[in-house]
Amino acid sequence: MEYRNVLTTCPYCGTGCGLYLQVLDGKVVGTLPVKGHLVSEGALCIKGWNAHAFVHHPDRLTKPLIKENGQFREASWDEAYGLIADKFAFFRDKCSPDSLAVLSSAKCTNEENYLLQKFTRAVLGTNNVDHCARL
Amino acid sequence: MNRLEPLRKVVDDALDKMDGVIALRKTSGLVAPYLFRDKEELDELTISPKYPTPAILRLIQTAHPEAKLGIVCRGCEERGLIEMAKRNQIDLERIRVIGLACTAEEAEECRCAKPYPSVLIDTHVGVRTEPVVNKLTEELRQKDMAERLEFWRSQFDKCIKCYGCRNACPQCFCPECTLENDLWVDAGKVPPPFPTFYLIRAMHTAGKCVGCRECELACPAHIPLTTLYTLIREEVGEMFGYEPGVDLEAQPPLVLPMEVES
Numbered sequence: 001m002e003y004r005n006v007l008t009t010c011p012y013c014g015t016g017c018g019l020y021l022q023v024l025d026g027k028v029v030g031t032l033p034v035k036g037h038l039v040s041e042g043a044l045c046i047k048g049w050n051a052h053a054f055v056h057h058p059d060r061l062t063k064p065l066i067k068e069n070g071q072f073r074e075a076s077w078d079e080a081y082g083l084i085a086d087k088f089a090f091f092r093d094k095c096s097p098d099s100l101a102v103l104s105s106a107k108c109t110n111e112e113n114y115l116l117q118k119f120t121r122a123v124l125g126t127n128n129v130d131h132c133a134r135l
Numbered sequence: 136m137n138r139l140e141p142l143r144k145v146v147d148d149a150l151d152k153m154d155g156v157i158a159l160r161k162t163s164g165l166v167a168p169y170l171f172r173d174k175e176e177l178d179e180l181t182i183s184p185k186y187p188t189p190a191i192l193r194l195i196q197t198a199h200p201e202a203k204l205g206i207v208c209r210g211c212e213e214r215g216l217i218e219m220a221k222r223n224q225i226d227l228e229r230i231r232v233i234g235l236a237c238t239a240e241e242a243e244e245c246r247c248a249k250p251y252p253s254v255l256i257d258t259h260v261g262v263r264t265e266p267v268v269n270k271l272t273e274e275l276r277q278k279d280m281a282e283r284l285e286f287w288r289s290q291f292d293k294c295i296k297c298y299g300c301r302n303a304c305p306q307c308f309c310p311e312c313t314l315e316n317d318l319w320v321d322a323g324k325v326p327p328p329f330p331t332f333y334l335i336r337a338m339h340t341a342g343k344c345v346g347c348r349e350c351e352l353a354c355p356a357h358i359p360l361t362t363l364y365t366l367i368r369e370e371v372g373e374m375f376g377y378e379p380g381v382d383l384e385a386q387p388p389l390v391l392p393m394e395v396e397s
Binding site for chain 2: 001002003004005007018020022024025029030031032033034035036037042043044045046048049
């Protein structure tokens with residue numbers, strides 16, 4: 001028998017509200033707002049209140065899927081990343097770097113967004129980088 | 136008076152006999168409810184800010200019906216347990232309630248009519264303070280119907296329909312919530328219909344709202360929800376002579392069959 005709350009940041013938008021994932025016997029069972037949190041001050045929106053719902057959801061993808069002939073099939077992470085890298089290299093080298101564009105996310109941390117623009121500019125070689133908050 | 140050290144001592148003693156004690160724990164500067172089982176962790180036990188712990192007792196007890204659990208309770212939380220027990224949501228036989236009196240400042244902030252537990256507890260930490268009068272309730276009572284409607288309309292205009300009031304409420308435990316029923320509330324429309332949305336919740340918690348203020352504290356729009364429910368609680372008191380959370384034996388009016396006048 002174990003009950004505890006794990007502090008985390010809401011994954012749904014860029015505001016950064018604090019929330020607790022309620023953990024009962026090793027399973028995530030609910031969400032609580034964090035009282036006294038600098039950003040969210042003990043409140044959440046409807047998305048934050050339901051942030052626990054996808055964690056153990058049966059529809060959640062747990063393995064990479066590759067689409068072949070209109071059908072998805074499960075793949076290993078190595079195979080999926082290999083395919084992504086090959087396709088990026090193909091379009092960068094055979095077409096042009098500017099044939100590629102990257103959209104980052106307000107859900108990411110500053111560090112993740114920094115890494116993504118660095119990857120876009122330094123590895124892919126294009127300035128085509130933007131983020132979902134401007135869509 | 137320092138309540139923390141005496142409370143730690145009481146919880147320490149309780150852990151000798153109980154499988155665990157539900158209380159608040161401070162880690163990384165932030166406070167969350169926690170099921171204490173290991174005495175070594177008691178230096179992390181803390182008192183405030185309060186959380187809806189009766190709902191957490193229900194959660195743990197549902198998964199572990201045989202467990203003997205302790206729970207640290209303020210006055211409002213004890214009242215909440217009483218109403219939940221009347222509706223078979225928790226089993227009082229297997230729990231031990233450790234009382235914690237609120238300070239005068241805490242009572243003032245919550246506008247609390249009874250800032251200490253006294254019914255279920257066998258131990259008690261802190262000094263009992265005086266009840267506080269809810270000034271906003273008094274002000275609203277002075278206004279006429281049209282003014283009151285306008286006041287609530289302007290308040291509920293701010294609602295972002297987060298369902299936080301329902302989610303935070305220890306008395307909201309229905310498996311299916313009317314507020315998610317398309318018949319009453321259209322999905323995806325904000326603000327929700329006035330006054331239906333708010334009165335559904337107010338009516339469904341009438342006779343069991345104990346004024347713990349968790350709804351109000353969870354509200355991102357700072358709507359004074361507890362004041363609305365206090366006004367309805369007073370009406371229920373006048374009409375049915377029932378006050379939620381006070382007496383374990385008294386039957387709530389919405390649970391009793393209606394008497395037909397002949």
